[in-house]
Amino acid sequence: MNKLYKFAAVVLCTAFLTVSCEEDAVLPVYSPSPNALTSQSEITTLLQSLQSGEYDCVSINYPITLVTNLASYQNATETVIDDEAEMLQFFSNLTATDVYSIQYPLTISGFDSSGEGQTITINSTTEFMTLLQSEIAQCMAYYNCDTANTxxxxxxxxxxxxxxxxxxxxxxxxxxxxxxxxxxxxxxxxxxxxxxxxxxxxxxxxxxxxxxxxxxxxxxxxxxxxxxxxxxxxxxxxxxxxxxxxxxxxxxxxxxxxxxxxxxxxxxxxxxxxxxxxxxxxxxxxxxxxxxxxxxxxxxxxxxxx
Missing domain, CATH: 2.60.120.820 (PHR domain)
Incomplete structure (x- = not known):
């Protein structure tokens, strides 16, 4: 799987807030949160900095559920994402004013030099961000193939x-x-x-x-x-x-x-x-x-x- 696509998926998910689901059929109205992430957030910058390589490091285990809010935090829309293509399409449809959240827990296949991938359960956005940074660091260190002074x-x-x-x-x-x-x-x-x-x-x-x-x-x-x-x-x-x-x-x-x-x-x-x-x-x-x-x-x- 292409690294850019994987991390686009991972970063998208990380740019969302933890939410709880209502029991009834009416989608909830979400309140503003100081932890809301946007296209200008640190995690998006992290994605941009990773676009120079082709590393198979992290992938999301689908399906996952994403929630889209307008800037007013009204009219939340839930979307079930079944694969990478749907995640990329979801990403391309977002506007600069949208706020996002994800329903936790979710699992990812993290970096493993054996190529098998480690299954890791994520329970919050903070945990996701911390783990993503760690996985990326391990991956980049592993793939750093230095041709100087061999x-x-x-x-x-x-x-x-x-x-x-x-x-x-x-x-x-x-x-x-x-x-x-x-x-x-x-x-x-x-x-x-x-x-x-x-x-x-x-x-x-x-x-x-x-x-x-x-x-x-x-x-x-x-x-x-x-x-x-x-x-x-x-x-x-x-x-x-x-x-x-x-x-x-x-x-x-x-x-x-x-x-x-x-x-x-x-x-x-x-x-x-x-x-x-x-x-x-x-x-x-x-x-x-x-x-x-x-x-x-x-x-x-x-x-x-x-």
Whole structure:
């Protein structure tokens, strides 16, 4: 579910006041409340600040009942909302002078990094606001995939500074890969690469020590700078070996060359901080499957510790 739609739904609901239902068929007349929320309220501003991302963080468990009042707090209208589309339609029909309320309790599926979602019961607008802020904070922290100073960049920079090591774009073979391990558990959330040409499709794979492919995707990358693509989170177990692999299909799509460090006979294995790069391989269209301890292909990834 699209994050903007989810939070539009969540924020709408939070902009309402707790009300009680009358037993008879006549809809109640609501009195003004100092806690009434409008389009200018803090929670609406919060929604606007979240529109730059695509995070599946929070969703409402339908149906819910919303109450619309005029500015005079007369002629309340109850509306049962059965799904996201109805919520968005309800939102689009509101005016700047409308005041809203919601019938509690309601439940939401809150943020959970496992993707299952936590079912949370909400009993008041104050509780809703507090919980929404907490859920958003957790979600944004989880999805903050920072491409600056990655663990691979640190290791690559350290090796590059060694005597005799140079960086060049070479090695015209289909597949470039290296095997690494990390001393902490966590996850990989993004892959970075610079292609020989901007329109070349590269197959990117993450493979564990038993050969199981944990991620595979086809991506194009900038030919002038390192470019990053987001991937579904891949769990990394501390101390276990993984291989990151970049391949082209054939010479019909490109020469296969890529940026790498070379010039030292035995620069691998190397450890910098929490990452160890064990070996590289270059093969396909020639080459061999033998380990290469003198070169490191520049295939970056973003690791998020637990």
């Amino acid at each position: 663990v691979f960049q640190q290791a690559y920079t350290a090796v590059k500074a060694e005597p005799g090591v140079i960086e060049e774009m070479t090695m015209d073979l289909f597949t470039h890969e290296y095997t690494f391990s990390i001393s902490e558990g966590g996850s990989i959330c993004s892959i970075g690469y610079m292609g020989e040409e901007a329109d070349i499709p590269y197959t990117i794979q993450l493979v564990n020590a038993t050969g199981t492919v944990l991620y595979e995707g086809i991506h194009t990358f900038s030919a002038t700078e390192m470019e990053y693509v987001s991937i579904p989170f891949v769990d990394i177990v501390a101390g276990e070996n993984y291989t990151i692999r970049r391949s082209i299909e054939s010479y019909a799509v490109g020469s296969g060359i890529g940026t790498m460090l070379t010039g030292a006979a035995d620069q691998l294995p190397t450890t910098t901080g929490i990452i160890t790069i064990h070996e590289s391989k270059f093969y396909g269209g020639g080459g061999t499957m033998d380990p290469d301890f003198g070169r490191i292909p520049k295939i970056d990834f973003v690791f998020k510790p637990l």
